[in-house]
Amino acid sequence: MPAVFPFHAIQFSPAAGQLTDLIAPPYDVLDTAGKNRLLAKNANNIVAIDLPHTPAKELGPPAAYDAAAALFRKHLSSGVLAKSGTPAIFAYRQTFASEGRTFERCGMFATVEVVPFGPRTGGGVLPHEETFSGPKEDRMALMKATNAQLSPIFGLHADEQGRATKLTREIMSRSAPTRVAQLADPQQSVKQEIWEVTDPAIIKAYQDALAGEDIFIADGHHRYTTQLNYLKHLESQGTVPANHPARRCMMVLIGMSDPGLVIWPTHRVLGGMKDYSWAKFLTTASDHMKFEPVAGGIKAIGHALDTVTHMGEHRFALYDFATGQGCLAIPQHPDPLAARFPEKPKAWRDLTVAFCQYVIVEQVCQAKLNAGNAVKWAFPHTIAEVEDIGKGAETGAGGGAGFAQLAVIVRPTPLTAVRDVSRANQLMPQKSTFFYPKLATGLFVNSLE
DSSP states (O other): OOEEEOOEEEOOGGGGOOGTTTOOOOOOOHHHHHHHHHHOTTTTTTTTHHSSSSSSSSSHHHHHHHHHHHHHHHHHHHSSSEOOSSSEEEEEEEEEEEETTTEEEEEEEEEOOOBBOOTTTTEEEEEOOOOHHHHHHHHHOOOOOOOESSEEEEEOOOOOOHHHHHHHHHHHHSSSSSSEEEESSHHHHHHHHEEEOHHHHHHHHHHHHHHTOOOEEHHHHHHHHHHHHHHHHHHHSSSSTTTTTEEEEEEEEEEEOTTOOOEOOOOOOEEOTTTTOOHHHHHHTTTTTTEEOOOEEEEEEEEHHHHHHHHHHTTTEEEETTTOOOEEEEEEESSTTTTTTTTOOHHTTOOEEEEEEEEIIIIIIHHHHHHTOOOOEOOOOSSHHHHHHTOEEEETTTOTTEEEEEEOOOOOOOHHHHHHHHHHTBBOOOOEEEEEEEEBBSSSSSEEO
């Protein structure tokens, strides 16, 4: 693994207000209404800095980033934010519910050596999803303005012996957390707990437990790429010393052996197709897919996807918003992407999200139902959010009035696929995974000055 370090964390001081009212979800799941709700609770909420303009994920006006940087400096000078004098790592637990069960996902806040993506001796940083240009431009403008990393990267490591996970959970069992907060999520409120670790022996034991491990980026591909680009920007201006803070990136590191690791699906809602109808889609797609109709609406279709197993592991579901009809489906052929992508590993070609992008969207919807033009996408994670988009709502996943035509309902991408595709140095399509819940933004800020 790239070298792991304690860091001088910037945190909200108690005088700033209740921590619950100061933290936020990551910028990329918020819209204007969500930002305003957070600021209504406390004007100091981190979202005022981390989301300087909406809509998120695209470059905003320079004045927005200048204002965010000015507010960040004001908070530091006034004591709303304070930088710790002692370097530390921080054990981090999130308690949440999923599918009727309660989970505790445990990891460690630390800074990690900034290295280019890809395999390397001793462990590298491996991406698993493709990225978009807009979010990288936005995050770069904000990082240049603030000279700070405002939210952590979510990094997974194999932890096959469970050493890091065991140590992290032991730290939590020995004492009460040093800070506790609740973070409102579209689905629920997620408990956030922090334990500060300054003991050099414990820090060394944690570093040793990570030796030789790869880091798989679970969430934050755009933000890690931004950190790489920021370092290149500094190097273009002169020498950047080996101990410069910009050479270290704040991450939450979670072992794949952690029992609280949960992956949710990322469904696709497609729209903007001029020649689309459910009947035309079924006829056009029949060369590529086998269908099994499901009656009862989208909830029944989602239930069937979870419970009907005779169609195998590669099954997915389709739903037409105009007619309310839907079905389960599987690829017509056992390896449908082999001819187009022979160089890709089987784990990549088996991904339902890859089949969705390269067959359903490109070969059927785009080529045959939209005159070769691009379709519009939304990426909801729950059936309820799919329904909302179908009713014309615009959520953090996308959508809007008159948008929804076809939903592709998928099962979660297996964790083994994330590992296998990443280790093969390949990228999944965008929005292939959703590690639930998101990490909180605002628990710590990492200064790059």
